Amino acid sequence: MCDMDTKNxxxxxxxxxxxxxxxxxxxxxxxxxxxxxxxxxxxxVLLVERGIWPFxxxxxxxxGFVRMDEELEAAAHRELTEETGIAEAHYLEQLFTFxxxxxxxxxxxxxxxxxxxxxxxxSECRPLPGTDAVAARWWPLDELPPLAFDHQEIIDTALARxxxxxxxxxxxxALLPEEFTLTELQTVYEVILGRTLDKxxxxxxxxxxxxxxxxxxxxxxxxxxxxxxxxxTRREPVFLD
Amino acid sequence: MCDMDTKNxxxxxxxxxxxxxxxxxxxxxxxxxxxxxxxxxxxxVLLVERGIWPFxxxxxxxxGFVRMDEELEAAAHRELTEETGIAEAHYLEQLFTFxxxxxxxxxxxxxxxxxxxxxxxxSECRPLPGTDAVAARWWPLDELPPLAFDHQEIIDTALARxxxxxxxxxxxxALLPEEFTLTELQTVYEVILGRTLDKxxxxxxxxxxxxxxxxxxxxxxxxxxxxxxxxxTRREPVFLD
DNA sequence: GTACTATGTGTGATATGGACACGAAGAACG
DNA sequence: CGTTCTTCGTGTCCATATCACACATAGTAC
Numbered sequence: 001m002c003d004m005d006t007k008n009x010x011x012x013x014x015x016x017x018x019x020x021x022x023x024x025x026x027x028x029x030x031x032x033x034x035x036x037x038x039x040x041x042x043x044x045v046l047l048v049e050r051g052i053w054p055f056x057x058x059x060x061x062x063x064g065f066v067r068m069d070e071e072l073e074a075a076a077h078r079e080l081t082e083e084t085g086i087a088e089a090h091y092l093e094q095l096f097t098f099x100x101x102x103x104x105x106x107x108x109x110x111x112x113x114x115x116x117x118x119x120x121x122x123s124e125c126r127p128l129p130g131t132d133a134v135a136a137r138w139w140p141l142d143e144l145p146p147l148a149f150d151h152q153e154i155i156d157t158a159l160a161r162x163x164x165x166x167x168x169x170x171x172x173x174a175l176l177p178e179e180f181t182l183t184e185l186q187t188v189y190e191v192i193l194g195r196t197l198d199k200x201x202x203x204x205x206x207x208x209x210x211x212x213x214x215x216x217x218x219x220x221x222x223x224x225x226x227x228x229x230x231x232x233t234r235r236e237p238v239f240l241d
Numbered sequence: 242m243c244d245m246d247t248k249n250x251x252x253x254x255x256x257x258x259x260x261x262x263x264x265x266x267x268x269x270x271x272x273x274x275x276x277x278x279x280x281x282x283x284x285x286v287l288l289v290e291r292g293i294w295p296f297x298x299x300x301x302x303x304x305g306f307v308r309m310d311e312e313l314e315a316a317a318h319r320e321l322t323e324e325t326g327i328a329e330a331h332y333l334e335q336l337f338t339f340x341x342x343x344x345x346x347x348x349x350x351x352x353x354x355x356x357x358x359x360x361x362x363x364s365e366c367r368p369l370p371g372t373d374a375v376a377a378r379w380w381p382l383d384e385l386p387p388l389a390f391d392h393q394e395i396i397d398t399a400l401a402r403x404x405x406x407x408x409x410x411x412x413x414x415a416l417l418p419e420e421f422t423l424t425e426l427q428t429v430y431e432v433i434l435g436r437t438l439d440k441x442x443x444x445x446x447x448x449x450x451x452x453x454x455x456x457x458x459x460x461x462x463x464x465x466x467x468x469x470x471x472x473x474t475r476r477e478p479v480f481l482d
Numbered sequence: 483g484t485a486c487t488a489t490g491t492g493t494g495a496t497a498t499g500g501a502c503a504c505g506a507a508g509a510a511c512g
Numbered sequence: 513c514g515t516t517c518t519t520c521g522t523g524t525c526c527a528t529a530t531c532a533c534a535c536a537t538a539g540t541a542c
Contacts (some may be wrong), residue, residue: 025308025499027270029267029340066351068266068349070342071340072338072340072351077531083353097353099270099313108310112351131516145242181489182490183489198531199490200490200532205529222540223488223540223541224487224488224538225487225488225489225538225539226274226538226539227490228487329503345498404539408510422520422521424519439501439502441502441503441521441522442499442500444498444521460520463508464508464518464519465517465520466508466511466520467507467519469521
């Protein structure tokens with residue numbers, strides 16, 4: 001069976017015989033968004049400071065209620081925009097659903113977590129505090145403040161997923177501006193994986209995958225030898241190999 | 242912020258200023274379970290036949306309401322047992338959350354899908370119809386009936402995940418009895434991947450991973466040359482490489 | 483023109499993955 | 513007891529991918 005009971009409840013115990021969405025208590029559904037970007041060669045997460053109970057004064061992921069008439073992904077986009085003023089998430093993917101019983105002190109809340117990626121310099125730390133968020137900013141991943149709810153666990157899960165996807169997809173495009181140098185691309189990989197990579201091997205591998213196009217121009221200034229600019233052939237995730 | 246609004250709703254529009262879980266309509270939350278097993282060298286899914294509207298008479302995944310005081314995973318286990326009489330899911334993992342607006346004709350339903358694995362011969366097709374399911378049985382994956390709701394999509398997603406995980410984890414243990422031959426193990430892989438594998442390469446690779454232990458005994462009867470029995474060193478998923 | 487710094491390039495050693503064929507062990511049968 | 517049948521169990525070679533590793537080049541700054 002599925003989804004909901006109607007005439008005959010087969011879910012034992014506390015469910016009714018007739019379907020009536022308000023006849024018994026429901027868990028509530030929210031979305032939370034883990035937005036990553038790379039700023040100054042550090043992987044950063046977007047957090048908002050809570051202005052209200054519970055966890056008032058603590059930092060948390062942007063997120064909130066899913067409306068009755070709204071797709072999950074649309075809710076994630078909306079909360080991101082409303083709470084942080086950030087419009088363009090270049091990549092958004094469902095991460096995991098967190099529903100542990102005690103995770104919210106108010107009531108049973110089941111949260112569908114998403115993770116988002118955006119280009120570093122482009123999506124500068126320019127948060128617009130929302131109605132119940134007193135602040136919003138990007139935090140380097142290695143110096144996060146204590147977080148509300150189970151949001152540290154959600155971020156850990158998101159980071160693991162990002163690291164994994166970096167290996168078998170081209171999601172890195174979403175963390176870079178349209179044109180970039182191979183060194184910049186490599187830095188994104190190093191920042192996310194947390195280790196250095198060999199330049200020659202990295203370039204060889206990237207170029208052999210055939211997902212990058214060289215642009216005619218060269219890199220602007222730099223005070224040193226100019227670098228070739230590249231762009232991703234497709235600005236959407238591609239599975240590699 | 243996160244999860245729910247309290248004093249000051251920052252979710253615009255249709256949400257209230259004060260937190261009251263029943264003051265406005267909620268999406269409902271269910272779990273659906275995609276249970277796989279291997280029967281007679283075919284990959285099978287456990288389905289139940291619906292006895293009630295909507296989709297009366299159609300087959301669907303086992304599933305139902307998440308209770309207020311119940312963990313998501315517990316709900317998945319419970320629905321599986323209640324609707325199909327199957328007690329032992331050797332492996333259960335969250336798959337994805339399906340929440341498209343029109344997926345359930347009754348109301349907005351957000352379903353957290355799980356996928357489960359169990360050993361073939363052990364978990365024989367022995368369903369116990371539940372209260373609103375008129376039947377339950379294992380269906381070979383390549384001859385599924387038309388399915389209720391978006392359950393075909395859920396099964397497709399589950400199959401993709403299973404195929405992927407077979408490649409980088411040891412989940413196959415959950416589809417086999419405690420002791421098995423390498424040929425049986427290979428057959429599980431072939432059935433799931435939908436293609437044949439080379440015997441020598443398969444054995445070489447499996448044995449080199451160090452996750453299998455040979456048992457002292459040999460295979461029972463068989464009317465041919467007896468095969469060595471193996472067991473997984475750990476009956477839990479292990480990441481390979 | 484000299485110093486500085488980031489760019490850009492190739493080879494060899496090693497590990498991995500895939501193709502491929504045949505002798506051995508036991509049961510069934512005459 | 514020997515012949516037949518069927519499944520078990522094994523090793524080599526080749527192609528490809530991975531990793532470690534060093535130096536000349538093109539600009540800017542002074």
